[in-house]
Amino acid sequence: MSNIVVVAEVRAGKLKRPSLEAVAAGLQLAASTGGKVIAIALGNGLDAVGQELANSGAHQVVLVDSPSLANFSGDGYARIVTDRCKQHDAAAVLMAHTAMGKDLLPRVAAHLDAGLVTDVVAVACNGGTFTAQKPVFAGKALLNVQANKKPFLATLRPNNFQPVSGSGGAVEKVATDAGSLLAVVKELIAVASDKVPLQEAKVVVAGGRGLKEPQHFKMIEDLAAAFGPGVAAVGATRAVVDAGWRSHSEQVGQTGKVVSPTLYFAIGISGACQHLAGMRTARTIVAINQDADAPIFKVADYGIVGDAFEIVPALTKAIAEVTASK
Amino acid sequence: MDIVVCVKRVPATDTAIKVAADGKSFDTTGVKFELNAYDEYALEQALRIKEQQNAGSVTVVTLGPKAAEKELRDALARGADQAVLLSTDQWVVDSWACAQALAAWIKTVKCDLVLCGKQAVDADNNQLPSRLAAMLGFGCVTEVAKLALENGTFTAERDIEGAREVLTCKTPAVLSCNKGLNEPRYANLKGIMAAKKKPFTETPAQLPAAAMTVTSLELPKPRAAGKILGTGIDAVSALVAALRNEAKVL
Ligand SMILES: Cc1cc2nc3c(=O)[nH]c(=O)nc-3n(C[C@H](O)[C@H](O)[C@H](O)COP(=O)(O)OP(=O)(O)OC[C@H]3O[C@@H](n4cnc5c(N)ncnc54)[C@H](O)[C@@H]3O)c2cc1C
């Protein structure tokens, strides 16, 4: 068999969008392996998730539904996913490169004694051989690899594969327990629930040291809010995170998060290589900087030279008008 | 607590990467190497745990080139008790093979805790720590941003998309460290002198053939040159028009 197993990510009962991207990538591989795409979700109360996966193009959906799986557990989930991969005779196993995927798939790879390519931006299967491309050196280069061992495992960079729709995937429910756990989630502290997570946001509005003082980030938050609820997230450079203006969870770059939104605003940001590492794959980049020679203008699609304190409020107003007219 | 800290020697983060003549690796000519930034947090955490408990040992290990002796000596100077170099001439990018060699070595030493960085910033694999944990049968928390230890149990916090996860984990464990966990110390002169007398072992790494073969390393296509739409607020309407009509992202 040449089945592709896709591990779907469920958080707080909701299917995460990058999982649908992984199903789409799985379908692309299955077209050359001739196998089925089997989507597996673990959690508690998965009926809606099952429906969504059945409509994502997956040929088969397996829901491992148990109260003991309500919270993610790296060791517990890994055992179950490993068993399912063996049961479905997986030729390849895919998952999104998220906090969960990064923690879980290396464990599954270890249990299966298999290789794993992480943060993959392209996958293919030719004549039974899997290949993948991944950014290395924080995106300064791309590494192409070929798998020598079976199965082939990969985590996929979010926002790189286009989800598809399909229907008719058969949904099967299995009752498996998490078993005894080595590490246990005690608590989930939600950050303000009206905020979109940085890596999932379609628009990222990032500010740097050019904003001069922490309270001026209000300007950045206002621009983000102008896109309407759930669209834009605020990002920051290491300079302002180290200064204590913003939390590390907002840092974009080599030692922060890697984002690939549709639209990225760099405001008062010089464009150091370690910052570019986190945002250079954004579809459209806008830079606002008073220094016409700032390196950020070399990667920006559109730039405005000038004082952020004048430009950003005007831009916020203009964006709010566009949003209101939709 | 006996702690193993896994560290890697990587190119400095501001290195301009050039593809080597073989088309599969990077050109090391003139490249400045350093201790992987995340591994500094791991080392610092190990030293703090040892100081807090006033007992135990800190061993740093790397699988890397002979030149990595420099980074290991630096770790000794900061306070690690001993260093082990599993030497190889290869640029190790395959985590499967690397984990085989490291896990085999860890099994030969007394170890309650393995501390790693969250990611080595050369291949950016972000997979060795949880892979090692699964191979060793240890508990594991990755990308730890806050850590407390009480009665042999760790409470660790890590950022996930949109939330912070708080976990407990017993020893033996593998923890991978994120930025924000601590402020790493630097070596002082006394430490540098002391490091010269600390145990340093070098043995060839037992690396199996890789699970993934590198077929090529390439540079990304440069982004097309952008447009400066103007200066000051007068350019705002041109920007909104470009985003709507040209980039079609609004
Ligand atoms: C190991 C390592 C890892 C790193 N990781 C990261 C990382 O993950 N992310 C990251 O961001 N950095 C990282 N850095 C830091 C990076 O090198 C830069 O120092 C940092 O990105 C600079 O932040 P900045 O652009 O906010 O500040 P600056 O470089 O000080 O730039 C401020 C900019 O604001 C402009 N400006 C000033 N006033 C105004 C105004 N009124 N209106 C408009 N523009 C104005 C200036 O012209 C300037 O270009 C790392 C560095 C190292 C060594």
Ligand SMILES: Nc1ncnc2c1ncn2[C@@H]1O[C@H](COP(=O)(O)O)[C@@H](O)[C@H]1O
């Ligand atoms: N060759 C190596 N030798 C020792 N430790 C390593 C090596 N490669 C990775 N590590 C450790 O594993 C962490 C994650 O690396 P990686 O999974 O390769 O991104 C690093 O921060 C190190 O702590």
